[in-house]
Amino acid sequence: MSEILDEIDKRLLEELKRNARENIASLSKKLGIPRTTVHYRIKRLIEEGIIERFTIKPNYKKLNLGTTAFILVRYDPDSGLTQREVAEQIAKIPGVYEVHIIAGEWDLLIKVRAPSAEDIGKIVIDKLREIKGVGQTVTMVSFVTVKEEL
Incomplete structure (x- = not known):
């Protein structure tokens, strides 16, 4: 990593873990930072390998794998x-x-x-x-x- 994660990065990661589909505007509002900053931070976290991929959380019971x-x-x-x-x-x-x-x-x-x-x-x-x-x-x-x- 080129730099240590700050509190905003950590909060951003937590929000994305809860819902990776949340849009930039909503994340911006929750974190209290500009949309361009949210976009830049996500891009940086991807480039540094901290975010490896965006995924889903299946409901295994509904998939008959309960x-x-x-x-x-x-x-x-x-x-x-x-x-x-x-x-x-x-x-x-x-x-x-x-x-x-x-x-x-x-x-x-x-x-x-x-x-x-x-x-x-x-x-x-x-x-x-x-x-x-x-x-x-x-x-x-x-x-x-x-x-x-x-």
Whole structure:
């Protein structure tokens, strides 16, 4: 970054995280700065890589993907694959939304979405556990999401 984010940049980012479609005039009014300044700051945040993209927040329940689970995976080093290769294979499974290589007792943390817990079970049993390099797994179904950022 060419400069540290100031309070206006931070407030602008928060507003854009809430609604990336909000127009410049509305942002200008909320932040109390001229529209040209808002436009310039957004452009700069994009150029500096602070804003990577503008996206949407789907309603997963309405998409029939209302069940979320987190899966912990132990990597099997005898598989002949690297941990990163295993993670990349897992990332290709339909229904997998996040794959993290983590430190600690477990090696990977995976976030999945599906219509039901039964469907998540199918992902784990029929897809995830079939990947070479996947050892033990533990699946935790989420009851409710209190906070989730994009």
